[in-house]
Amino acid sequence: MNDYSFIFVSDVCLKEISMKNNKPKYKLIIEAAVDVIAENGYHASQVSKIAKKAGVADGTIYLYFKNKEDILVSVFEEKMGQFIEQIAAATSQKETASEKLLTLISMHFGQLAANHHLAIVTQLELRQSNLSLRQQINRILKPYLGVIDGIIKEGIDENLFRSDINIPLIRQMIFGTLDETVTNWVMNEEKYDLVGLAPAVHDLITKGIKAS
Amino acid sequence: MNDYSFIFVSDVCLKEISMKNNKPKYKLIIEAAVDVIAENGYHASQVSKIAKKAGVADGTIYLYFKNKEDILVSVFEEKMGQFIEQIAAATSQKETASEKLLTLISMHFGQLAANHHLAIVTQLELRQSNLSLRQQINRILKPYLGVIDGIIKEGIDENLFRSDINIPLIRQMIFGTLDETVTNWVMNEEKYDLVGLAPAVHDLITKGIKAS
Amino acid sequence: MNDYSFIFVSDVCLKEISMKNNKPKYKLIIEAAVDVIAENGYHASQVSKIAKKAGVADGTIYLYFKNKEDILVSVFEEKMGQFIEQIAAATSQKETASEKLLTLISMHFGQLAANHHLAIVTQLELRQSNLSLRQQINRILKPYLGVIDGIIKEGIDENLFRSDINIPLIRQMIFGTLDETVTNWVMNEEKYDLVGLAPAVHDLITKGIKAS
Amino acid sequence: MNDYSFIFVSDVCLKEISMKNNKPKYKLIIEAAVDVIAENGYHASQVSKIAKKAGVADGTIYLYFKNKEDILVSVFEEKMGQFIEQIAAATSQKETASEKLLTLISMHFGQLAANHHLAIVTQLELRQSNLSLRQQINRILKPYLGVIDGIIKEGIDENLFRSDINIPLIRQMIFGTLDETVTNWVMNEEKYDLVGLAPAVHDLITKGIKAS
DNA sequence: TATGAATGAGCCTTCATTCAT
DNA sequence: AATGAATGAAGGCTCATTCAT
Numbered sequence: 001m002n003d004y005s006f007i008f009v010s011d012v013c014l015k016e017i018s019m020k021n022n023k024p025k026y027k028l029i030i031e032a033a034v035d036v037i038a039e040n041g042y043h044a045s046q047v048s049k050i051a052k053k054a055g056v057a058d059g060t061i062y063l064y065f066k067n068k069e070d071i072l073v074s075v076f077e078e079k080m081g082q083f084i085e086q087i088a089a090a091t092s093q094k095e096t097a098s099e100k101l102l103t104l105i106s107m108h109f110g111q112l113a114a115n116h117h118l119a120i121v122t123q124l125e126l127r128q129s130n131l132s133l134r135q136q137i138n139r140i141l142k143p144y145l146g147v148i149d150g151i152i153k154e155g156i157d158e159n160l161f162r163s164d165i166n167i168p169l170i171r172q173m174i175f176g177t178l179d180e181t182v183t184n185w186v187m188n189e190e191k192y193d194l195v196g197l198a199p200a201v202h203d204l205i206t207k208g209i210k211a212s
Numbered sequence: 213m214n215d216y217s218f219i220f221v222s223d224v225c226l227k228e229i230s231m232k233n234n235k236p237k238y239k240l241i242i243e244a245a246v247d248v249i250a251e252n253g254y255h256a257s258q259v260s261k262i263a264k265k266a267g268v269a270d271g272t273i274y275l276y277f278k279n280k281e282d283i284l285v286s287v288f289e290e291k292m293g294q295f296i297e298q299i300a301a302a303t304s305q306k307e308t309a310s311e312k313l314l315t316l317i318s319m320h321f322g323q324l325a326a327n328h329h330l331a332i333v334t335q336l337e338l339r340q341s342n343l344s345l346r347q348q349i350n351r352i353l354k355p356y357l358g359v360i361d362g363i364i365k366e367g368i369d370e371n372l373f374r375s376d377i378n379i380p381l382i383r384q385m386i387f388g389t390l391d392e393t394v395t396n397w398v399m400n401e402e403k404y405d406l407v408g409l410a411p412a413v414h415d416l417i418t419k420g421i422k423a424s
Numbered sequence: 425m426n427d428y429s430f431i432f433v434s435d436v437c438l439k440e441i442s443m444k445n446n447k448p449k450y451k452l453i454i455e456a457a458v459d460v461i462a463e464n465g466y467h468a469s470q471v472s473k474i475a476k477k478a479g480v481a482d483g484t485i486y487l488y489f490k491n492k493e494d495i496l497v498s499v500f501e502e503k504m505g506q507f508i509e510q511i512a513a514a515t516s517q518k519e520t521a522s523e524k525l526l527t528l529i530s531m532h533f534g535q536l537a538a539n540h541h542l543a544i545v546t547q548l549e550l551r552q553s554n555l556s557l558r559q560q561i562n563r564i565l566k567p568y569l570g571v572i573d574g575i576i577k578e579g580i581d582e583n584l585f586r587s588d589i590n591i592p593l594i595r596q597m598i599f600g601t602l603d604e605t606v607t608n609w610v611m612n613e614e615k616y617d618l619v620g621l622a623p624a625v626h627d628l629i630t631k632g633i634k635a636s
Numbered sequence: 637m638n639d640y641s642f643i644f645v646s647d648v649c650l651k652e653i654s655m656k657n658n659k660p661k662y663k664l665i666i667e668a669a670v671d672v673i674a675e676n677g678y679h680a681s682q683v684s685k686i687a688k689k690a691g692v693a694d695g696t697i698y699l700y701f702k703n704k705e706d707i708l709v710s711v712f713e714e715k716m717g718q719f720i721e722q723i724a725a726a727t728s729q730k731e732t733a734s735e736k737l738l739t740l741i742s743m744h745f746g747q748l749a750a751n752h753h754l755a756i757v758t759q760l761e762l763r764q765s766n767l768s769l770r771q772q773i774n775r776i777l778k779p780y781l782g783v784i785d786g787i788i789k790e791g792i793d794e795n796l797f798r799s800d801i802n803i804p805l806i807r808q809m810i811f812g813t814l815d816e817t818v819t820n821w822v823m824n825e826e827k828y829d830l831v832g833l834a835p836a837v838h839d840l841i842t843k844g845i846k847a848s
Numbered sequence: 849t850a851t852g853a854a855t856g857a858g859c860c861t862t863c864a865t866t867c868a869t
Numbered sequence: 870a871a872t873g874a875a876t877g878a879a880g881g882c883t884c885a886t887t888c889a890t
Contacts, residue, residue, distance in 0.1 A: 025875090041342055047860060057876045059862080068860070124346065127339045130253055134336065138399065155421070162423045165412055169393070173416050176392025177385040184384055187350065200377050204385050208420025209367070211374045237850095259885060260852095269851040271887075280885065449854090465766055471881060481855045483883075492881065552764040554677055562823065579845070586847045589836055596820055597813040597840050604812025605805070611774065624801050628809050632844025633791070635798045661870095683864060684873095693872040695866075704864065 026064045028054040033075050038117035042125040047071075073136045076126055079118055083111055084144045091147065097155030098206065101174075104151065105205075106198040108178050113185075113194045123179075123186045148174055161206075174205055238276045240266040245287050250329035254337040259283075281341075285348045288338060291330055295323055296356045303359065309367030310418065313386075316363065317417075318410040320390050325397075325406045335391075335398045360386055373418075386417055450488045452478040457499050462541035466549040471495075493553075497560045500550055503542055507535055508568045515571065521579030522630065525598075528575065529629075530622040532602050537609075537618045547603075547610045572598055585630075598629055662700045664690040669711050674753035678761040683707075705765075709772045712762060715754055719747055720780045727783065733791030734842065737810075740787065741841075742834040744814050749821075749830045759815075759822045784810055797842075810841055 032054035037045045047068055051058045065071045087107045091100040112119040126137060148171050155161030161170075181201060185194045244266035249257045259280055263270045277283045299319045303312040324331040338349065360383050367373030373382075393413060397406045456478035461469045471492055475482045489495045511531045515524040536543040550561060572595050579585030585594075605625060609618045668690035673681045683704055687694045701707045723743045727736040748755040762773065784807050791797030797806075817837060821830045 043342060046858090051877095058860090058878090059876055060874085062861070063874070124343060130255060130340070131336065134399070152421070159423055161421045162419075165416055165421075168396075169409065169412055169416060170421055172392045172396055173385070173389040173413070173421075176388035176390075178388070180384045180388025180391065181381070184380075187346070197381065200381055201385070204377055204381060204420070206420050206422045207374075208416070208418050208422075209364070209373045209377075209382055209385075210418045210420075211371055258883085263852095270853095270885090271851055272849080274886070275849070467766060470879090475856095482857095482881090483855055484853085486882070487853070548767060548770065552766070554679060554764065555760065558760065558823070576845070583847055585845045586843075589840055589845075592820075593817070593833065593836055593840060594845055596816045597809070597837070597845075600812035600814075600816025601809040602812070604808045604815065608804075608808055611770070621805065624805055625809070628801055628805060628844070630844050630846045631798075632840070632842050632846075633788070633797045633801075633806055633809075634842045634844075635795055682862085687873095694864090694874095695872055696870080698865070699870070 023064070025054070025056055025060060028056065029061060029064060029071065030075055030078050033071050034079070034117050034121055037072075037075070037125050038120040042072075069133055072126065072133060073140070075121065076137055077140050079122070080140050080144070084147065086111065087144070088147050091151065097151050097158055097160050098202075100151045100154070101206070102198065102202045104148070105178060105202050106195060109182065109194045109198050112182055113190070116190070119182065119186050119190070123183045145171055145175065177201060177205060235276065237266070237268055237272060240268065241273060241276060241283065242287055242290050245283050246291070246329050246333055249284075249287075249337050250332040254340040257337075281345055284338065284341065284345060285352070287333070288349055289352050291334070292352050292356065296359065298323065299356070300359050303363065309363050309370055309372050310414075312363045312366070313418070314410065314414045316360065317390060317414050318407060321394065321406045321410050324394055325402070328402070331394065331398050331402070335395045357383055357387065389413060389417060447488070449478070449480055449484060452480065453485060453488060453495065454499055454502050457495050458503070458541050458545055461496075461499070461549050462544040466496075466552045493557055496550065496553065496557065497564070499545065500561055501564050503546070504564050504568070508571065510535065511568070512571050515575065521575050521582055521584050522626075524575045524578070525630070526622065526626045528572065529602060529626050530619060533606065533618045533622050536606055537614070540614070543606065543610050543614070547607045569595060569599065601625060601629060659700065661690070661692055661696060664692065665697060665700060665707065666711055666714050669707050670715065670753050670757055673708075673711075673761050674756045678764040681761075705769055708762065708765065708769060709776070711757070712773055713776050715758070716776050716780070720783065722747065723780070724783050727787065733787050733794055733796050734838075736787045736790070737841070738834065738838045740784065741814060741838050742831060745818065745830045745834050748818055749826070752826070755818065755822050755826070759819045781807055781811065813837060813841060 029050065033045070033050050036050045036053050040049065047061055048058050050071065051061050054061075061071070065074060087104055090107055091103045094100045094103050112122065127134075149167055152161060152167050152170050152174075156163045178201070181197065182194065185192065241262065245257070245262050248262045248265050252261065259273055260270050262283065263273050266273075273283070277286060299316055302319055303315045306312045306315050324334070339346075341349070361379055364373060364379050364382050364386075368375045390413070393409065394406065397404065453474065457469070457474050460474045460477050464473065471485055472482050474495065475485050478485075485495070489498060511528055514531055515527045518524045518527050536546070551558075553561070573591055576585060576591050576594050576598075580587045602625070605621065606618065609616065665686065669681070669686045672686045672689050676685065683697055684694050686707065687697050690697075697707070701710060723740055726743055727739045730736045730739050748758070763770075765773075785803055788797060788803050788806050788810075792799045814837070817833065818830065821828065
């Protein structure tokens with residue numbers, strides 16, 4: 001994947017550029033939705049508020065999105081897409097599975113720490129949704145879990161990670177730990193340095209809590 | 213904690229007895245709320261539906277609860293109270309921190325596996341709430357996190373667990389892993405044996421993922 | 425039927441009284457709906473406008489009616505019920521089928537001429553409805569068509585009316601003629617004496633247009 | 637009327653030819669409107685749906701029609717124009733008023749029976765309209781009522797029909813009977829032979845329901 | 849204590865119409 | 870003449886909460 005990373009990144013840029021040129025309102029609405037949801041919370045985010053923030057008419061929203069839920073799914077899809085691409089690209093540059101894992105943790109923390117609104121939306125607001133939306137979010141999350149699974153498999157192949165525990169369980173531990181850590185950080189009003197926790201979390205995940 | 217467990221349990225019993233005798237409708241409403249939310253989901257759980265299930269008038273709800281949110285908080289408070297008490301009591305009977313941790317994991321999984329409705333409500337429905345409710349839920353969760361912290365501290369004192377990582381981080385890993393594992397199990401329609409995963413999860417948490 | 429007419433009327437009165445005592449808002453809303461629809465037309469009759477006219481809250485409407493369409497159906501049901509009862513009672517007092525037919529025509533014209541708003545609603549506004557509503561209206565109209573059929577049958581038995589044409593066709597002619605006559609009268613702003621037309625219409629229906 | 641029929645028909649043809657050549661989209665939209673309304677019902681017939689069916693852009697509609705109501709009026713105008721022309725032409729070929737009346741009834745039934753969509757639109761959908769549209773429809777219907785009046789007058793002159801009842805009343809009976817009969821047939825899903833009823837209806841109208 | 853009828857604020861979505869291209 | 874993206878007003882309905890009984 002290293003060899004293609006140049007093209008990969010170009011491709012993303014092209015996609016982004018064409019997106020912004022062809023569907024400027026789509027992007028406007030997505031960005032407005034992130035801000036409005038982060039500022040007002042999920043339930044107080046009326047479609048009209050998002051439209052106003054995006055500078056379009058209420059009805060215009062429905063030219064680009066099926067309904068209100070579709071706005072939320074699309075927000076997550078767009079943002080998570082970028083999120084995952086960045087992490088996938090960065091981890092692919094690293095050699096060992098352990099380095100890849102550290103990169104993943106650092107970037108997971110880094111990207112959310114760098115985007116206050118996005119962190120609130122993904123960790124708090126987007127979870128206030130019904131089962132149908134949750135399932136769509138899970139679908140979108142799949143590729144990210146796939147990246148984690150890939151790193152675990154590589155680690156097992158390299159004999160860095162143990163092979164006696166099933167991968168889904170390991171993945172649940174990793175994702176659960178990261179997610180819980182970020183949520184705690186958000187709910188504590190982001191008072192401390194989240195990214196700085198990455199090495200310790202990596203250490204904890206790989207070595208566990210047992211004394212040597 | 214062992215020393216006080218007698219008093220602790222007595223206190224609980226007294227509270228329970230007085231509750232059930234003096235405020236039978238309070239309990240009725242709590243139980244009805246769990247069922248209604250589990251069956252219909254958070255957003256389709258109107259106050260009137262809970263009242264009907266509880267066999268009381270809509271207005272009666274407001275004699276026992278400040279508002280709808282208060283019902284939800286109370287549901288979590290009541291159920292989590294029992295949940296934590298059970299686990300605290302059981303872990304206190306064990307000798308080593310490692311045994312206590314395994315007990316905690318087994319019971320965490322066991323109690324939710326034994327109560328289908330409660331599992332749905334705590335893992336899925338109760339999260340569809342606003343920030344204020346989330347913060348109250350966190351407050352209620354505090355004692356449980358305290359139990360986990362206690363075990364970690366004991367483990368460090370016994371030199372079973374490492375002391376070079378701060379306790380909140382370890383706690384986040386433990387709770388995050390358990391929570392993510394249960395949520396996955398619920399969202400997979402509880403198809404597999406959750407309690408059976410306890411030893412593997414315990415192993416993973418204590419030893420990490422690094423090959424010996 | 426003559427013998428029971430006393431009881432029949434009493435029964436109606438009792439029903440009316442109990443109705444008005446037990447569900448005063450139901451009646452209020454029905455009456456308000458007739459007025460609002462007659463004044464504003466079907467599509468400009470917002471639920472909120474009906475509620476305001478009835479002196480109740482918008483939400484109260486939905487305690488008595490399933491939805492907006494249900495208000496309309498109920499209006500027709502209530503008013504048509506009285507309409508039919510009156511005509512059934514009056515025709516039953518007459519001896520011959522011909523007299524009964526004249527009574528029916530006179531009262532059909534008379535009741536609508538006496539109630540300006542009701543005439544507008546039944547002849548114009550209620551027809552602006554979808555198939556489902558139209559079918560419900562037809563169902564409500566059935567008893568009235570049954571009264572007409574009864575008179576035709578009696579007339580045939582008495583050898584007053586011809587028996588060589590099927591009854592539905594005769595009924596369609598009678599109802600179609602009456603309905604068209606009333607609609608024309610309403611659309612001509614009720615400029616002429618509708619009831620005065622009754623004998624001529626009766627004559628026309630019974631004898632046809634052929635010269636002696 | 638016979639004398640002028642040549643000019644009348646020529647005029648129609650000229651109008652038709654110039655229409656079809658100069659404004660092809662006008663016709664396209666009219667035909668699309670009939671189909672869309674018949675298939676979807678009046679209220680579900682959005683302008684955009686008609687435009688799509690006609691193969692033109694939404695905005696194009698407004699180059700040919702003032703507004704949505706204008707489309708509907710024009711549909712009725714076009715279709716009713718043909719309807720009336722056909723009947724006027726055919727009746728003018730008959731000798732006696734009685735024959736003309738039978739022809740009118742047969743063709744009224746025949747044309748609607750031959751055009752399923754048109755029957756639904758005229759008998760059911762177009763009636764779901766506001767007073768203003770209803771009045772325009774009545775204006776369009778005038779020439780047809782004129783044809784009926786003409787036949788009645790001829791019949792009276794020929795001493796075939798009675799002269800002791802005013803013509804509007806007779807016309808209302810005739811039109812009301814025909815309309816009611818067709819509407820019943822449409823609402824009964826056109827299960828029986830409508831045209832076959834023509835002689836019996838003619839008989840009923842001319843002779844009335846009185847036995848010999 | 850308990851009732852439940854009544855309240856009324858609040859919002860997502862549709863769709864006829866416009867206008868810059 | 871033709872397009873179709875954009876507009877934005879408008880309204881049916883829900884449901885947490887109240888209060889007279």
